[in-house]
Amino acid sequence: MSFAQQPVELSLWPDGAVVPESPESMLRIGKSYLGTRYVANTLDQNEKETLVIRTDAVDCLTFVEYTLAQALGSSFADNLQKIRYRDGIINGYPSRLHYTSEWIENGIRHGFLTDVTARDSEHTMKLSLSYMSTHPEKYRKLADSQENIALISEHEKAISGKTVHWLPKSELPASGLPWIMNGDIIAITTKLPGLDIAHVGIAEYRHGKLHLLHASSTLGKVVVSDKPLNHMLNNNKSWTGIRVVRMYHSKND
Ligand code: 2YP
Secondary structure (H helix, E strand, O other): OEEOOOOOOEEEOOOOOEEEOOOHHHHHHHHOOOOOEEOOOHHHOOOOOOOOOOOOEEOHHHHHHHHHHHHOOEEHHHHHHHHHEHHHOOOOHHHEOOOHHHHHHHHHHOOOEEEHHHHHOOOEEEOOOOHHHHOHHHOHHHHOOHHHHHHHHHHHHHHOOOEEEOEEHHHOOOOOOOOOOOOOEEEEEEOOOOOOEEEEEEEEEEOOEEEEEEEEOOOOEEEEOOOOHHHHHHOOOOEEEEEEEEEOOOOOO
């Protein structure tokens, strides 16, 4: 399956680097998923780790992955593998980018994501990841594999200690912020011990308020939040704020 490369609006960052306005394609493609049913753990059903494409049944992360894979143009499957696996290499369950912080870092390193929060928010936090290795019973591919737990634990240690930029929810008004644009990927930070991100979605402004286009586990489908994003954050005690990343086409694309 291949999708025509979408024209991407370019604008100048203050330092003169050329990066796209958050591409309209992320929002347009994301909205084509409205109503798609929410199904958890679609990537964990096979014995062997393979590239799973199930655009008819998404969770919060796979919804963003399929949207990004299509918005990047050219080969959907090739893009998806680059997005979902460390350095694009499928090598068993631990090679999947399970923590969104590493998913983001991989996208930046491979030139298809840029960290907007790193440019526009001075708040930083130190990553401390251990959730999967300390809750193996929650993960089908960990519950009965000491080897996978050990490998996941190594990756947790490799990412832990890194500093990332974020925005505390107290600094996000219902109207959003000028540097958060339609189509941006929103990663919601959590205070749950050992976890970095608790939910992801796509930014959409409606009537001057910043909402979230996301696969909702409570509503069981992809929706645009009826409440603005800052209300969602304030209604959830363990949600602390957001990281904002943007699809990026390097200049020589
Ligand atoms: C990820 O969870 C899983 C991946 O293993 C999985 O749970 C973790 C740390 N990683 O491959 C991937 C796709 O299924 O999901 C996501 C989960 O959000 C769910 C999917 C949702 O809200 O619908 C990502 O990590 C994005 O936010 C967190 C959240 N996991 C937890 O809250 C434990």
